[in-house]
Amino acid sequence: MSFFQADNLAIHFGGIKAVDGVSFDVNKGEVFTIIGPNGAGKTTIFNLVSRIYEPTAGRLTFDGVDITNVPPHRVAALGIARTFQNIELFEHATLLQNLLLARHAHKKSDFFSELLFLPSVRRMELEHREAVEKAIDFLDLQQYRDSMIVNLPYGVRKVTELARALCTDPKLLLLDEPSSGLNVEETEDMAFWIEDIRNLLGITVLMVEHDMSLVSAVSDRVLALNYGRPLALGTPAEVQAHPEVVRAYLGG
Amino acid sequence: MVALGFVLIYKATELVNFAQGDLLMLGAFVAYMAVVWWGLDYWLAFLISVVTIAVFGALLDALVLRQVIGQPQFAVVMLTIGLGAMFRTFASVTWGSEIYTLPTPFGGVTTIGGVTLSHQYLSIIAGTLVLCGALYAFFNHTRIGVAMQATSQNQLAAYYMGIPVKLIFSLIWAISAGVAAAAGILLAPVTLIDINMGLAVALKAFAAAVLGGFGSIPGALAGGIIIGLIELYAGATLPEGFKDTAPYIVLLLMLIVRPQGLFGALARKKV
Amino acid sequence: MRFLFKTSYEQDIRLFRDQVDASWYGLLAIVVLALPLVMSEYYVGESTWVFIYAICGVSLMVLVGYTGLVSLGHAAFLGIGAYAHAFFLTHGIPWIPSVVLAVLITTASGIVVGLPALRMTGIYLAIATLAFSVIIQEVFSRWESVTHGFAGMPVEKPVIFGVAFDDERSFYYLCLFFLVLTLWLTRNLLRAPTGRAWIAIRDSEIAAQSMGVNLAVYKSMAFAYSAALMGLAGALFAHKIAYLAPDIFTILLSIQFLLLVIVGGLGSLHGAVFGAIFVALLPPIIAILRDSIPASMADAAQATGIAPLGVLGEAVGNFLKKPGVEAGIFGLILVLVILLEPLGMYGRWVKIRIFFSTFPMYKAATFRRQKAYMRSERLR
Numbered sequence: 050m051s052f053f054q055a056d057n058l059a060i061h062f063g064g065i066k067a068v069d070g071v072s073f074d075v076n077k078g079e080v081f082t083i084i085g086p087n088g089a090g091k092t093t094i095f096n097l098v099s100r101i102y103e104p105t106a107g108r109l110t111f112d113g114v115d116i117t118n119v120p121p122h123r124v125a126a127l128g129i130a131r132t133f134q135n136i137e138l139f140e141h142a143t144l145l146q147n148l149l150l151a152r153h154a155h156k157k158s159d160f161f162s163e164l165l166f167l168p169s170v171r172r173m174e175l176e177h178r179e180a181v182e183k184a185i186d187f188l189d190l191q192q193y194r195d196s197m198i199v200n201l202p203y204g205v206r207k208v209t210e211l212a213r214a215l216c217t218d219p220k221l222l223l224l225d226e227p228s229s230g231l232n233v234e235e236t237e238d239m240a241f242w243i244e245d246i247r248n249l250l251g252i253t254v255l256m257v258e259h260d261m262s263l264v265s266a267v268s269d270r271v272l273a274l275n276y277g278r279p280l281a282l283g284t285p286a287e288v289q290a291h292p293e294v295v296r297a298y299l300g301g
Numbered sequence: 302m303v304a305l306g307f308v309l310i311y312k313a314t315e316l317v318n319f320a321q322g323d324l325l326m327l328g329a330f331v332a333y334m335a336v337v338w339w340g341l342d343y344w345l346a347f348l349i350s351v352v353t354i355a356v357f358g359a360l361l362d363a364l365v366l367r368q369v370i371g372q373p374q375f376a377v378v379m380l381t382i383g384l385g386a387m388f389r390t391f392a393s394v395t396w397g398s399e400i401y402t403l404p405t406p407f408g409g410v411t412t413i414g415g416v417t418l419s420h421q422y423l424s425i426i427a428g429t430l431v432l433c434g435a436l437y438a439f440f441n442h443t444r445i446g447v448a449m450q451a452t453s454q455n456q457l458a459a460y461y462m463g464i465p466v467k468l469i470f471s472l473i474w475a476i477s478a479g480v481a482a483a484a485g486i487l488l489a490p491v492t493l494i495d496i497n498m499g500l501a502v503a504l505k506a507f508a509a510a511v512l513g514g515f516g517s518i519p520g521a522l523a524g525g526i527i528i529g530l531i532e533l534y535a536g537a538t539l540p541e542g543f544k545d546t547a548p549y550i551v552l553l554l555m556l557i558v559r560p561q562g563l564f565g566a567l568a569r570k571k572v
Numbered sequence: 573m574r575f576l577f578k579t580s581y582e583q584d585i586r587l588f589r590d591q592v593d594a595s596w597y598g599l600l601a602i603v604v605l606a607l608p609l610v611m612s613e614y615y616v617g618e619s620t621w622v623f624i625y626a627i628c629g630v631s632l633m634v635l636v637g638y639t640g641l642v643s644l645g646h647a648a649f650l651g652i653g654a655y656a657h658a659f660f661l662t663h664g665i666p667w668i669p670s671v672v673l674a675v676l677i678t679t680a681s682g683i684v685v686g687l688p689a690l691r692m693t694g695i696y697l698a699i700a701t702l703a704f705s706v707i708i709q710e711v712f713s714r715w716e717s718v719t720h721g722f723a724g725m726p727v728e729k730p731v732i733f734g735v736a737f738d739d740e741r742s743f744y745y746l747c748l749f750f751l752v753l754t755l756w757l758t759r760n761l762l763r764a765p766t767g768r769a770w771i772a773i774r775d776s777e778i779a780a781q782s783m784g785v786n787l788a789v790y791k792s793m794a795f796a797y798s799a800a801l802m803g804l805a806g807a808l809f810a811h812k813i814a815y816l817a818p819d820i821f822t823i824l825l826s827i828q829f830l831l832l833v834i835v836g837g838l839g840s841l842h843g844a845v846f847g848a849i850f851v852a853l854l855p856p857i858i859a860i861l862r863d864s865i866p867a868s869m870a871d872a873a874q875a876t877g878i879a880p881l882g883v884l885g886e887a888v889g890n891f892l893k894k895p896g897v898e899a900g901i902f903g904l905i906l907v908l909v910i911l912l913e914p915l916g917m918y919g920r921w922v923k924i925r926i927f928f929s930t931f932p933m934y935k936a937a938t939f940r941r942q943k944a945y946m947r948s949e950r951l952r
Contacts, residue, residue: 154783156784178581217783378695386904557692
């Protein structure tokens with residue numbers, strides 16, 4: 050029984066079949082990458098998995114639980130976290146507040162005890178802070194703790210997206226183009242972090258990526274998509290050599 | 302017609318101009334001034350007023366609104382509210398706070414199919430139809446119109462495309478202000494001119510714009526007609542006092558059930 | 573130059589940043605408590621207005637500044653709280669339960685307004701609250717059995733546990749107490765997950781959902797809490813104004829509250845208080861200027877021999893005496909604040925403070941923002 054499974058997933062927007070008959074499964078502890086030209090439906094799949102979109106057909110199973118009809122805000126509690134391709138950070142809050150917010154799914158305080166800021170709330174806040182600091186240490190974000198996101202450079206924001214996703218304590222991490230907009234050095238850092246996430250933190254990673262060197266470096270298995278349809282599934286080497294994939298990317 | 306002005310500005314700049322009603326009021330006052338104080342002919346006064354207010358609208362954009370580009374929508378809405386208040390005070394100081402009447406050449410009535418319509422009303426209807434038609438054609442079929450739509454959706458991209466964004470914004474404001482002035486002048490014989498005439502109309506026009514769908518010009522027209530009909534019905538059939546609130550109740554229901562109005566389109570952010 | 577040295581996580585959670593901050597606030601507390609003993613009754617009365625408006629400011633700040641939900645009809649909630657409280661008082665219910673009931677009723681109406689709000693964005697929500705406000709105003713004038721309609725409804729001074737708060741000074745302390753309570757409760761919420769969830773909703777609803785924030789629940793909570801505060805303010809407002817009528821709770825009042833939060837500084841509790849000071853004190857200041865400007869200008873003209881000064885003073889005085897000028901001045905200040913100081917009074921205060929604390933190394937570009945382009949908020 051695989052960790053995460055998409056069965057015949059499909060979504061139609063009017064007449065456009067953005068995703069059509071996509072099936073794949075992700076094993077626990079692996080890094081699974083989805084590749085494909087722009088518009089192939091990769092981010093759409095992510096939006097389906099994090100339940101922002103409703104699928105027209107198909108089923109999603111995570112850790113044995115059918116999540117096809119789960120409301121979007123329940124996804125974090127189930128253990129799925131994601132980053133966004135175009136950064137969706139909370140711009141007018143500090144980095145620390147952004148990360149603390151990621152702990153929301155693990156919140157145990159209710160409105161009235163927060164209203165009075167009971168000692169239990171205080172204790173929980175400190176626990177959340179400890180958890181968040183681990184992510185900050187992992188990604189070297191100490192100096193930016195109290196900066197407003199509006200004031201941070203792009204590279205730092207990308208890393209913050211990752212940090213925020215990690216703070217939700219996920220079992221499955223969805224990374225949407227983690228290297229887009231990053232220079233070579235930053236991409237290398239990203240590769241190391243993804244490996245650490247898999248090896249040290251034991252988190253399963255589902256990734257969408259364009260940068261082939263990054264894909265080859267960290268992925269265990271790759272799925273290639275085009276026009277919402279699966280083309281090939283296998284190890285990075287296999288998929289990159291597959292004739293259909295070559296044709297989709299290079300044309301002709 | 303006022304709804305038209307709202308929709309225009311919203312379509313182009315995604316801002317809601319709460320001072321629209323007050324521009325209407327200013328238009329009416331200028332026309333009054335032209336006709337009564339200076340003794341000019343009605344149509345000339347009409348033209349002068351529309352042009353003056355249009356220029357004023359463009360200036361407003363160039364000098365004031367330009368500064369707040371990039372700020373959240375809410376801030377700009379509040380800005381227009383503040384401006385509206387200033388306009389009212391200006392009118393109060395310049396023209397005094399009593400009620401005035403505007404002499405027009407639309408006396409008399411016509412009977413069509415058993416319904417008696419005064420020429421004043423006919424002029425309003427005619428004016429609105431002409432304007433709506435013209436603007437609809439303008440937006441969808443001329444280069445400038447299409448350019449305006451482009452700038453409203455993504456300003457930066459529009460700049461890159463070589464569209465003179467600032468000029469277009471000013472143009473939109475000019476047109477919208479002009480429409481408001483025209484509305485004010487046409488409305489003056491019916492509601493009489495005073496400082497607060499803009500507010501009352503603006504609220505209802507708002508309701509009309511929402512009903513029809515905020516991004517759609519024919520919607521503004523449809524919305525206006527519907528609101529008018531509702532008011533009529535409510536006044537005739539419901540108990541006292543509901544006449545004024547009926548449009549709002551309908552508005553509220555519409556927002557709950559179908560926020561994009563009858564003709565509007567609801568968009569969703571793509572992440 | 574003071575440097576904040578952090579040694580524990582507690583520091584970020586505490587109410588006051590450090591000892592120095594706490595002592596400044598302590599000083600403020602002493603001053604505010606002592607004021608009624610030295611000020612005349614008139615000014616004590618005006619200060620009470622500041623407190624009531626400040627509670628309204630906090631209410632709107634939570635909804636608009638922190639959660640990003642714009643309400644153009646908040647005066648309706650004030651009215652509901654005021655009328656409910658007055659109604660219960662006239663039926664013999666003691667003060668505290670009456671206030672509690674009023675708050676509950678207002679909260680309920682807040683939730684009622686909030687429910688459709690879940691499906692609306694930005695400007696549509698604002699329009700909906702506007703429509704709601706108009707409808708409620710109509711209800712106030714029609715529901716004569718409860719509100720006495722246009723005949724008005726007198727409200728007596730509060731009597732709590734047999735103690736009558738019928739002079740300006742005691743009422744001052746009562747309002748101050750509730751303001752401090754409001755500030756403390758709200759600050760608690762804001763440094764807890766609920767407050768963070770609100771900010772998240774303001775900045776990115778989609779990301780908030782991905783983090784586990786149930787949008788419907790938190791938006792409703794924002795409306796409910798905001799309405800609850802307005803209900804409390806309404807009860808105090810009813811006593812202060814002593815005579816309720818439907819035409820008090822107009823859209824113009826709602827806009828005044830919005831003015832309050834913007835001029836004060838959107839997104840901070842300090843802003844609510846600053847804005848309240850501004851909005852409550854401006855009309856009396858205009859009234860004073862109305863008479864004093866012509867007089868002092870005339871004196872200056874005489875002293876310096878420049879006649880035009882006197883004429884100018886007369887003109888300004890006449891201008892200020894015209895009806896409806898207040899609204900225009902409010903409008904002008906609103907426009908100026910949005911154009912020149914979007915961060916409001918609190919923002920300016922922070923800038924001044926930073927100037928002094930980093931002197932002489934203050935750089936003019938510290939707060940200069942990058943040129944921003946308009947992005948379509950339709951696709952939010």
